[in-house]
Every structure is written in C-alpha cells, then in structure tokens.
Amino acid sequence: MKGIETILADVIWSLRAGGATERYAIDFDPNKPPGSELELSVEPLKTLHLPTLKENILRLYDLLFCAPDRADEPFDQFQLALNTLLDTGKTLDEIDTLKSSLSKSRSAAEKDAQDLTAFRNQVTHQKISCMRKEVKDLLATYTELFPVCEIFKRVDRKVSESQEMRLYKATHSTRDGIQKMIDWMDLPDFRVLQHTWQSTIVHELQNAALQTLPESYRKLKRVNTNHALVEQACSDCILVVKLLKIFMSKLSRADNEAVLQMPPDRHLALLRATSTINKDSSSLTIILDRILYGLDYRPNPAAPLARDAAQAMEVLNEYFDLQQGSHPRLDRREFQDWSTHWHKLFVIALERLHDSYEFAHPRSGET
Numbered sequence: 001m002k003g004i005e006t007i008l009a010d011v012i013w014s015l016r017a018g019g020a021t022e023r024y025a026i027d028f029d030p031n032k033p034p035g036s037e038l039e040l041s042v043e044p045l046k047t048l049h050l051p052t053l054k055e056n057i058l059r060l061y062d063l064l065f066c067a068p069d070r071a072d073e074p075f076d077q078f079q080l081a082l083n084t085l086l087d088t089g090k091t092l093d094e095i096d097t098l099k100s101s102l103s104k105s106r107s108a109a110e111k112d113a114q115d116l117t118a119f120r121n122q123v124t125h126q127k128i129s130c131m132r133k134e135v136k137d138l139l140a141t142y143t144e145l146f147p148v149c150e151i152f153k154r155v156d157r158k159v160s161e162s163q164e165m166r167l168y169k170a171t172h173s174t175r176d177g178i179q180k181m182i183d184w185m186d187l188p189d190f191r192v193l194q195h196t197w198q199s200t201i202v203h204e205l206q207n208a209a210l211q212t213l214p215e216s217y218r219k220l221k222r223v224n225t226n227h228a229l230v231e232q233a234c235s236d237c238i239l240v241v242k243l244l245k246i247f248m249s250k251l252s253r254a255d256n257e258a259v260l261q262m263p264p265d266r267h268l269a270l271l272r273a274t275s276t277i278n279k280d281s282s283s284l285t286i287i288l289d290r291i292l293y294g295l296d297y298r299p300n301p302a303a304p305l306a307r308d309a310a311q312a313m314e315v316l317n318e319y320f321d322l323q324q325g326s327h328p329r330l331d332r333r334e335f336q337d338w339s340t341h342w343h344k345l346f347v348i349a350l351e352r353l354h355d356s357y358e359f360a361h362p363r364s365g366e367t
C-alpha cells in the first residue's frame with residue numbers, strides 16, 4: 001500500500017487536474033453513505049456548495065499544517081485529511097455540474113440579453129470559472145509545498161515557516177474570494193448588473209483613459225510631425241471616455257435610488273442599451289491608429305458610442321417622463337436633469353472628436 005503522505009499528494013494532484021477521486025473513497029471509506037442528490041439550481045451553490053468548499057479549504061490547511069501536536073496520530077489525521085479532500089472533490093464536481101447547466105443559458109444570453117436572469121446566469125458562470133481557477137492555484141501550491149513541509153513528521157519550524165506563510169496567504173485569499181462570491185449571490189438582479197458595469201465597462205474605460213489612449217498618443221507623437229493636431233485628437237478621445245465613465249459610474253452607484261427603483265423591464269432595457277459600450281469604445285483607439293498608420297479615413301468613427309448613449313438616454317427619459325405626473329420624486333427629477341445635461345456635454349465632446357480626427361487624419365481630404 002502506498003504511504004499515507006503519497007496517497008494524500010495523489011489526491012491533491014487529482015483534484016488539481018480535475019480527475020476522479022472516487023477510488024480513494026472506495027479504498028478508505030467504503031461505508032460512507034452517498035450524498036443526497038440536490039436539485040440543479042443556483043441556490044445550492046450559495047447555500048451549500050460554496051460554504052462547504054470554504055470550510056473544507058480552511059479545515060485542510062488546519063489538518064495538514066497547523067497540527068504538530070497530532071504528529072503522533074498520523075493515521076487519524078490522515079483519515080480526516082483524506083475525507084476533507086474527498087468531500088472537496090465531490091463539492092467541486094457538483095459545482096462543475098451546475099456550471100455546465102449555466103452554459104445553456106449563457107449561450108442564449110450572449111446572443112441576446114433576453115432577461116436579467118439569463119444575464120445573471122452568464123455572470124455566475126464566469127465567476128464560477130474564476131473561483132475554480134483560484135482553487136486550482138491553491139491546490140498547485142499544496143502540490144508544490146507538500147513534500148517540503150512533511151506534515152506527518154516533526155520538522156524544524158524555521159525550515160517550513162516561509163512555506164507555511166505562503167500557503168496561509170493562498171488559503172485565506174481563496175477563502176475570501178469564495179465568501180465574496182457568496183455575498184455577491186445575495187444581490188438582487190439589478191445590483192448584479194451594476195456590479196458588472198463597474199467591474200467591466202467602468203474598469204475598461206478607466207484603463208483606456210489612463211493607459212491605452214495615452215500610449216497610442218505617445219506612439220503618434222514619435223512619428224507625426226503635426227503634434228498639435230494629434231494631441232487635440234487624443235485629448236478629445238480621452239474626454240469622451242471620461243464622460244462615458246462618469247455616466248456609467250453614476251448608473252452603477254448603489255445609492256442611485258432613481259435607477260434602482262425602475263422596474264425590471266427598464267433595467268433590462270438599460271442592459272441592452274449598454275451591452276456594446278466596451279466594444280464600441282475600442283473604436284477610439286482605432287481612431288488614433290488610423291491617424292498613426294494612415295488607414296482609410298472614415299467619418300464619424302465614434303458614431304456607435306453616440307448610439308449607445310442615445311439608447312440609454314431614451315430608456316431613462318421614457319421612464320422618468322411617465323413618472324412625473326403620478327409619482328413625482330425629487331431624486332428622479334434630479335437624476336433626469338443631471339443625465340440630460342451630461343448627454344448634451346457628451347454630444348458636444350463627440351462632435352469635437354470627429355472634427356479633430358478629421359483635421360489630424362492625413363487622408364481625410366481623399367473622401
């Protein structure tokens with residue numbers, strides 16, 4: 001029979017690789033009753049699978065690296081560690097099954113934002129993938145440190161201290177990530193959408209304003225002698241991005257009562273109106289690339305962003321106009337006034353951008 005440390009190392013490796021661990025359960029725990037089948041839904045992920053996974057990760061760390069006083073009971077400790085690993089494997093299998101079921105609604109959601117539930121399933125699928133990667137990375141750390149720490153032997157604490165600290169940080173980082181996902185699953189659908197706006201659209205716009213567009217400008221400046229025109233085009237691109245970021249940040253705020261109280265069909269309309277902003281905002285980098293490389297001149301290259309903003313404003317204004325007579329609210333009026341003023345500034349910024357792009361593009365006179 002394999003040594004107990006080798007067996008545990010094999011199980012950890014199998015979990016990391018996504019392989020089966022049932023053969024170890026048969027060898028060492030044949031009388032354990034099978035777990036009851038759970039209804040395939042997202043609810044068990046929040047109430048059962050993720051809490052179990054978080055608990056097992058912490059228990060495994062305690063068993064393998066925080067129990068030197070039990071080194072004289074290696075087999076008992078081994079049984080506890082093995083059972084924890086097997087339960088972790090079973091939990092991960094159940095999570096993967098759930099993830100597979102979400103793929104069906106994910107495909108539909110990517111083709112068309114049918115409803116907020118389909119959108120939520122799509123985001124849940126993505127978050128499960130990220131969480132599974134964190135667990136895989138943690139198991140990789142176990143695989144690497146397992147032979148070093150010699151869990152069933154009393155070792156020089158100075159030798160293993162740095163390795164244990166590394167594993168401690170990895171374990172608690174994974175634990176915190178799982179807890180954040182549990183907390184996220186408690187959010188209502190629109191707050192999930194707001195979180196997604198913040199983590200994707202707002203984040204990408206911030207990156208474009210601070211990194212992507214300035215880097216494109218630096219490239220242009222090195223090869224283009226007309227620095228003033230190039231600088232104006234780049235500045236106008238950044239202004240458009242910053243204004244769009246302000247708008248999306250406002251929509252994403254948890255205290256934006258005017259938007260939070262909109263009905264689900266209006267939230268869905270906002271999802272659809274904003275669904276292409278990330279893709280369309282990439283056209284701003286293309287604007288500078290067209291100047292840099294002398295590509296074909298195309299008028300109004302930021303028109304898709306103008307359309308996105310107009311569609312979002314249409315959703316907001318239609319709703320707020322309907323509410324003015326029967327249910328007047330100060331927060332709605334204030335937000336409508338703010339968004340109307342913002343849109344005027346955004347339209348002006350787009351017009352400036354199209355003008356500066358035309359002046360800076362070396363082939364604009366050919367059309």
